[in-house]
Amino acid sequence: MDREKAPVAAPAVEFADCLPLMLASGPAGLRARMLGRIVSAATSVHAGVTTHTAIRCRRRPLRKACIGHLVVRRQDLPAVVQWGCPECRDRGLIRGFRNTPQDLSRHACLFEPECEVLLEESEYRTLEGILTLQAPAERVVMAATYTPFGIRLAGRRTELDTLLDDLFAAGKDPESDIPRETLDRVVLTIDRGRRHAR
Numbered sequence: 789m790d791r792e793k794a795p796v797a798a799p800a801v802e803f804a805d806c807l808p809l810m811l812a813s814g815p816a817g818l819r820a821r822m823l824g825r826i827v828s829a830a831t832s833v834h835a836g837v838t839t840h841t842a843i844r845c846r847r848r849p850l851r852k853a854c855i856g857h858l859v860v861r862r863q864d865l866p867a868v869v870q871w872g873c874p875e876c877r878d879r880g881l882i883r884g885f886r887n888t889p890q891d892l893s894r895h896a897c898l899f900e901p902e903c904e905v906l907l908e909e910s911e912y913r914t915l916e917g918i919l920t921l922q923a924p925a926e927r928v929v930m931a932a933t934y935t936p937f938g939i940r941l942a943g944r945r946t947e948l949d950t951l952l953d954d955l956f957a958a959g960k961d962p963e964s965d966i967p968r969e970t971l972d973r974v975v976l977t978i979d980r981g982r983r984h985a986r
């Protein structure tokens with residue numbers, strides 16, 4: 789077993805230390821935003837649920853981008869998020885994330901999802917890049933999961949309605965740099981999933 793894979797305790801991060809770096813450039817900013825993304829994913833579903841998220845691992849073992857998507861799990865007492873990459877075994881613990889802007893637990897869905905949608909990874913990255921999502925839409929996007937067939941969005945019909953509203957707004961925004969064809973394709977796919985609600 790090499791040193792990197794030795795079973796040592798996962799490094800813990802106080803999330804408050806990341807908040808001032810959210811808009812920073814360079815590796816510190818990238819890492820803060822990744823940890824923020826992990827907190828949002830872990831707080832948009834129930835505690836105790838292990839989620840294979842749509843978050844791409846940022847490590848580059850042997851100078852090649854890791855192909856993994858992060859797995860996250862949250863516990864509430866005490867409040868801790870565990871995360872790890874199933875491919876390269878990078879992992880960590882996050883504490884002190886409660887009541888931060890990235891903590892979505894107040895919007896977490898208490899109901900079984902009524903509809904689900906599979907998007908291509910590139911289509912999902914488009915959604916992830918929209919910074920003006922309303923809370924219900926943000927929850928659906930942040931709670932997305934990785935599957936071998938694509939990125940799965942699941943939620944209540946009203947949440948997908950909100951996401952569609954936000955996508956229409958993004959399409960009308962002259963500042964938006966989202967390619968029109970991608971946006972149209974994503975809207976069609978989500979609308980189809982919404983109409984097949986359980």
Ligand SMILES: [Zn+2]
Pocket residue numbers: 845846847854855856873874875876877878
């Ligand atoms: Zn990895």
